[in-house]
Amino acid sequence: MKQSSLLRNRRFGPFFAVQALGALNDNIFRNALATLIVYGIGVEAGWDASGLVNLAALLFILPYFLFSAVFGQLADRFEKSRMIRLIKLFEVAICLFAGVALYLGNMFALMSVVFLLGFQSTLFGPIKYSIIPQLLEKHELTGGNGLVTAGTYVAILAGTVAGPIIAGVPLDWPWLVLIATLLVAAAGYLASLGVPPVAVGDRDLALNLNPLTASWANLKLLGRDRNLLHSVLGVSWFWFYGTVFLVQIPAWTQGVIGGNEATLSSLLGLFIVGISTGALLCDKLSRGALEIGLVPIGALGMTAFGLDLMFASPTTPLADAGVREFVTAPGSWRIIADLLGIGVSSGLFIVPLYALIQSLSENAERARVIAGMNILNALFMVLASLLAIALLSVLGFSIPQLFGIVAVVNLVVAVYVFALVPAFALRFLMWLLSRLVYRVHVTGHSADRLPEAGPALIVCNHLSYMDPLIVGGTLARPVRFVMTHQIYNIRGLKWLFRLAGAIPVAPAKVDPECLRRAFDSVDSALARGELVGLFPEGGLSPDGEVRAFRSGITEILERRPVPVVPMALEGLWGSVFSRAPGRWRRRERGFFSHVQLKILEPVPAGEAEREKLESAVRSAYRQLRMAKEER
Template identity: 55%
Template sequence: MSGRSQFRLFTERRFGPFFVTQALGALNDNIFKNALAALLVFEASQMGGLNTDQLVNLSALLFILPFFLFSALFGQFADKFEKSAQIRRIKLFEVGLMGLAALGLWLGNLPLLLLVLFGLGFQSTIFGPIKYGILPQVLAPRELVGGNALVEMGTFVAILGGTIAGPLLAGVDTAWPMWVAVAALAVAVCGWLASLYVPRAAAVDPGLKINWNIFSESIRNLKFIGADRTVLHGVLGISWFWFFGATILVQVPSYTINVLGGDERLMSMLLGVFIVGISVGSLACEKLSNHRVEIGLVPLGTIGLTLFGIDLYFASPLSPAVGLEPATFFAQAGSWRIVFDLLMIGGFGGFYIVPLYALVQARSAASHRSRVIAGNNILNALFMVVAAVFAIIMLGAAGFTIPQLFLATAILNAVVALYIFTIVPEFLLRFVAWLLIHTIYRVKVTGLENIPEKGAVILACNHVSYVDPVIIMGMSPRPTRFVMWYKLYDIPVMRWLFRAGKAIPIASASEDADILAAAYEKIDAELAAGAPVGIFPEGGITRDGEIQPFKGGVAKIVEQNPVPVVPMALCHLWGSLFSRRDSFWKRRPYKLFGRIELRVGEPIPAAELTTERLEAAIRALRGDDR
């Protein structure tokens, strides 16, 4: 399965109809929102005669308000009831809304159109917890990143399509905005038809008692998020992305017209570049993460967002041209740099957001996963509102230009990321591991499916180099607690990183009996919590490339904790820069970018484990490949 493309999911009923349904929903939201915005700006006198700025901001508030009010309530529905039936009812509700929209457009009735907009926000609020809650139910763990990548790609392409199509349809010269009504109703009907083919997804908590108090339930949802520190900061990371993305995306039209001096076609092109970047970045995540939830991509995404956000400031012209269309824009000096910056901001945004959504889905308890997503939606909406207020203040009272706003947002992104990675160093640890196995080495893995997806397990491997734990950490589908020599653990600069990775320092009985006893206690605690523990049974790094006689520590641990032991072998790593073939002063960067292997054998049941059998299994896996 690991070698199959994520795009095959389009052909499978468990994913294809759901993808079409959610993408058409996002398309319809944006067709109607942007068509209504165009009508409010250009035909306000015929639709109420109110201040256009007030109307545009009121419409944005009406769409996002339901996320604050109803996310917690309908997160419960997503957990309590079967999901495919809920999806069909939501899409039928959308068809009814678009019928009301057609009536409002024909009558030119502004209050009715604003009610429809509120209804679309309400519908999106109901659908959101189902949208991200259903994926872990219908996809295997190794498909979760690819599935999320396709959903994010589809969502942003739909946003782009609706952003372009809405104003174009509203601008067609007819007696009333007939083509907006026709398009919105047609898309809604197609979405409902697609929803008929979404397969059943069982209720995860059918006994849940609905709490109708939206305020206390909102607080409860946020407590679900806070119960797991990694989930909490994953959700905060997602919400921050929507702050960053909303700040950039909302300013692109004004940036095009007021900074670049472009026209509507150039605006559409730049929006397209940004969304193509997000789509490509999202789709690349599955390949870069080797079909697993790889949060090491999040720091990479953060670095890209910051660097290219800063460069967009320096690439922006000091004074705008006049009436630039795409062809004349590309003839201007520095135009390709601006396009490249927007493309890269989108691409690195994909690297950032897809692993975070997959992380929250994977780490949340199935019984209340949708309510975690609902809490995430509340925070996302809050951060988007804060982003709007931030932009208003910076561009108004603070006197910033739009490029200066981009610069401030990029720098703020670096500060926020540094804070998150400091308090949850697992992101940084995985990033270091990801860099190692994608730059210095090329790692081939066989037998990875032998590592159990859940439950306590010991990963036992031969010890060839100082980076063995990092390589195994980078390739294992589960976070692993490694046992390591206490003197390495106590290196001043690295101690905080080892502690953050929950490494377990150990010493021999002759070195420090207290440290040894504490190590066994910590190993027992980790295994009791169902975590994988990584151990090198040789008790040290090989000095001659050969596997050294095994110590009896693993057998002793298994006597107290009857868990399976997975034998592993690192191959072709001997003689590399990080091995001990040469003395420190004679080491050279040998085998950089070389191909190494991690071979994973079948688990040995606790009842059958002996030190001799474990050593024989690892020797057989490695063979003669030092």
């Protein structure tokens, strides 16, 4: 299903509207209140505007620390669509209370409204990302998360722009703030009526209402899975990075760029539009699969554009420049490109991580996993604010220098995470080959043909040394490939093969111990539910044809009967990575050439035979060649 079609889908459309309207309402009220404090009732009452605005920001984020863990348990314990409807009714009640607070002009009541909005957002948070896998199919996760991320940031932008405008309408008291927030809340409740019911995560879950012990239990839940923990930390780092840039853009626009309010709104809009664009691009670039190879691309972009923004920032600010004056100033388009680049890269970074976290967590505890992530997100946002205060106010760094420091730290964090979880970097290399270097055309869809979970043996013909990267980059699940020991032991590459989980194998007459270890490693991997890739011909094809399959595949399946997925690869014979004569002089099989991969129907466990698999792969390969010749 196309990404845009999800919005019209009754499974997903109502939920998308609910979460977007919720984000819109939060930002309308918070920005309207900030405007009223600074320019309206706050001036009349003699309030400390700066202190109250900062207090409001603290009160909004405080519930994430206090209640995320408890609300995560509630989301796992009870049916989520019903909880969403109750939350939206609560939002309507908050808006009515906000109207009373605005009418009275009572500072304590207004701050209480901000706290309640944060409380309501905290309650919805674990549901927001834990219900998506229950509303969508697995191959729709990237597209759905991209839409949710884009919708959230567009709503934030709309609320940021609309809030001050609504608050600035000259009336006796801000009627429009009450009317606008009440209408948005009511629309959110009506949309919630269309969210379909989903299965309860864990009806027997014993609730722990102690925020401290419940929070610790949620964080320990993240630590049980190394990949899950590092993915969550990646999301939290995104919020650290984003907080630094979003919070500093207003002061940077005024003090470094020299822009007025219109310029500030435009630059904030560029940043948010960039994030939304990157989030939506994920589905297209990943072709509907969960492609974690996009995460390193996003991380590199966040560093590159963040660093360049430091160098692109002018040393002499303009004089209260509007949008027209800014875009005609020297270097302005470089700044525009950097802000868009940071945003797009951030979208590419965050969406696959959200989808991966959802895939790695079980339905019975997914909401608690999301709640634990929200606790860490809030902590990282506070740390980002403290870092900015330390560097800007204590150490005397400039805002552009702060941007540059965070961009460099982002690169260090990315390298560290990718070293701990090499799957990110490996998928990045595979993605480059299968999407950019070669034009890979897949017959059928991997999401439909491959088992979503559990062990399977991938068998394919072997034309070139690029085959594992092409096959592995095309499939959504990671594959451990069996490779000849001579290639595995190449100096300078062995560390990479080891990180990839490759399994070295040697003929019995060369190294019988290596052969035994290979069979044991394959069996252990299959026992753990992994995919194992095998080229049963035993080496590269010397003539471009499919050779006889070796007996090793029979021994593997006799030891552990698992489903087998046959594949046929065509288009790499004749490349410099094949054994074709004269390959160094040929150009028709160079980079950007067309490669075809045909994924055949999986053979059920216990039914696969070597001769039949060989025949199926050979037949599919010949069909691909004939179809190519006819074109």
